[in-house]
Amino acid sequence: MQLLRSYQLLVTWQALRKKAYLPLMMAVQTLFSLGIVLGYPLLFPTLDRTTIYLIATGAPAISMITVGLVALPQTVGEQKTEGSLAYMRSLPVPRLSYLVADLTVWLGIVIPGVVLGVLVGAWRFGLDLQVSPLVVPAMLMVALTATCVGYALASTLPYMLTVIITQAIVVFVFMFSPLTFLPSKLPAWLETIHSILPIQAMGEVTRGTIAPNEFGLPPGAFLVLAVWCVLGFGVTYAAMTRRG
Amino acid sequence: MLLQIEELTKVYRTGTRANDRISLAVGEGEVFGLLGHNGAGKTTLVNQVVGLLRPTSGTIRIDGRDMIADPGLARRLCSFQAQAQVPIDGLTPRQAIDLLGQLRGSSKLEVRRRRERLVDALDLGEWLDIDAARLSGGVKRLVAFAMAAVSPGRVVMLDEPTNDVDPVRRRLLWRQVRTLADHGAAVLLVTHNVIEAERSVDRLAILDQGRVIAEGTSAELKGRLGAALRLELVLSSDSADAPISPFPGSSVSVGNRLMVGIPMDGAGQAVTWAESLQRAGAIEEFTLGPATLEDVYVALVGGVETGPAELEEARSATAA
Incomplete structure (x- = not known):
């Protein structure tokens, strides 16, 4: 009861704090998606059907990953530095309430970008997407994994290191991750790394549920996401409850 | 408690x-x-x-x-x-x-x-x-x-x-x-x-x-300070050295001000001393009043510096 009541109040608090942030994040995510669906085709002399679908479904995946693994860690890192995270940790409520409430609000920030990304892709390529019924839980899973891992980064690393790592993640996600291309295009060693990291699984789950007629949905991808999600959440919760 | x-x-x-x-x-x-x-x-x-x-x-x-x-x-x-x-x-x-x-x-x-x-x-x-x-x-x-x-x-x-x-x-x-x-x-x-x-x-x-x-x-x-009164002297800008207090209590200098602890029965002597300093041009003005907690604090803690805890708090805020 206390957990639920404090969760509701903290969601209100965090949503009010981020309400100015939401339109900005949506604009940035839309620009990302536009950039991908308008810019990536310039790299290819001809666009086959698979490439078109990869780009259209890669845009929302990149948008989710960018918010979860870049914007979120930088924001949480700032909160840690300015002392506001310590204040929230000093509130007379279970720390679990705060963490889950903040993750809920971050999901609220991530999800509109996914919808916008899908719409932008469908508009640019004139696609008639027959999305899977699994699309909602799948997108929530991807967004939750991205936010949990992002939170874990920010809550365990010093702020400056978080900033540097998130910058590296941007380059890695845009250039060297199988989101707008298939993993087989990667060198074998990078393909192996991606089979362990959550980014490839995020791409597979995204395209497998947004365009199920074009791409399969490897069950192993959900398992990879679940492991990273639990790991991210556990590390964050431990950092939240740790007394220095 | x-x-x-x-x-x-x-x-x-x-x-x-x-x-x-x-x-x-x-x-x-x-x-x-x-x-x-x-x-x-x-x-x-x-x-x-x-x-x-x-x-x-x-x-x-x-x-x-x-x-x-x-x-x-x-x-x-x-x-x-x-x-x-x-x-x-x-x-x-x-x-x-x-x-x-x-x-x-x-x-x-x-x-x-x-x-x-x-x-x-x-x-x-x-x-x-x-x-x-x-x-x-x-x-x-x-x-x-x-x-x-x-x-x-x-x-x-x-x-x-x-x-x-x-x-x-x-x-x-x-x-x-x-x-x-x-x-x-x-x-x-x-x-x-x-x-x-x-x-x-x-x-x-x-x-x-x-x-x-x-x-x-x-x-x-304040009782520990051993001085119920405080004489505050504003030193003249041209005075080379701070006057030396004839009282046994603490004496603290902050900028161009000198605070001297005075026992209760030393009020008359303190005013006479301060007036002589003023006549000699060593001070611009003086005030005699009850000792404050600030006097105790300054006497106990002394100068201004950043302590180790503050540096540590700043460090731990930016670290994990």
Whole structure:
């Protein structure tokens, strides 16, 4: 009861704090998606059907990953530095309430970008997407994994290191991750790394549920996401409850 | 005593000893001041009480219960105004105060009634529905205080509550601090504003380099100084050397001012001495008045420097 009541109040608090942030994040995510669906085709002399679908479904995946693994860690890192995270940790409520409430609000920030990304892709390529019924839980899973891992980064690393790592993640996600291309295009060693990291699984789950007629949905991808999600959440919760 | 801290020591991983065997106790209805320079270890102390830091050794008890073993209970029993600004940009003061009151378990109606009373008492009405992002630092500080006071715990800890607050509202705030104690809370007040603390606290401890170097009522501490009066001399700009006091008490120089402790029966001699200095052009003016807590503080703590605890707190904020 206390957990639920404090969760509701903290969601209100965090949503009010981020309400100015939401339109900005949506604009940035839309620009990302536009950039991908308008810019990536310039790299290819001809666009086959698979490439078109990869780009259209890669845009929302990149948008989710960018918010979860870049914007979120930088924001949480700032909160840690300015002392506001310590204040929230000093509130007379279970720390679990705060963490889950903040993750809920971050999901609220991530999800509109996914919808916008899908719409932008469908508009640019004139696609008639027959999305899977699994699309909602799948997108929530991807967004939750991205936010949990992002939170874990920010809550365990010093702020400056978080900033540097998130910058590296941007380059890695845009250039060297199988989101707008298939993993087989990667060198074998990078393909192996991606089979362990959550980014490839995020791409597979995204395209497998947004365009199920074009791409399969490897069950192993959900398992990879679940492991990273639990790991991210556990590390964050431990950092939240740790007394220095 | 409601809040009982015994032999509390905090050594950070870097080896900095921010609190060194601190013992103090605060009773119900009491306002206890914790004074000290920046970095004396004040914030480290309150962060341990509220469960943000784990003490290296020692005990913290509220109403006899071990707060180190149960930091969740510590957070429920303590209201806390942190030194840093509260994260309320995007919220109005009304929303922020109400949310905190409800998070502490009070009903909406109860919170509303208490919020209205606090807003009136602190004269915050004109800002009640303005986004906190547009409020000045001083007003935000008052809102943070109202958040801590709207549904107070049995222990209320206020870390520098008057920073940036205008002089008129400071007085209003001190009155509310007293009201909290009058309603039975044990108030632990962290400040480096000695003059204001003197008027507002029942008892106080002075912290230096992580240790309690003096504790008692303001009168008791002034008694230790051995001087009931203070002679303040404003030195002439052309005077080469500070005059040497003929009195045995302490003598502290701050800028172009020299403060000399004077025993009660030395008032006449002090005025004669000061007049002779003025005639000789060594001083511009002088004032003789009762000794203040600030005199005790300066005599005990001395010069201004950044202590190790502050450096450590800054370091731990940016690290994990």
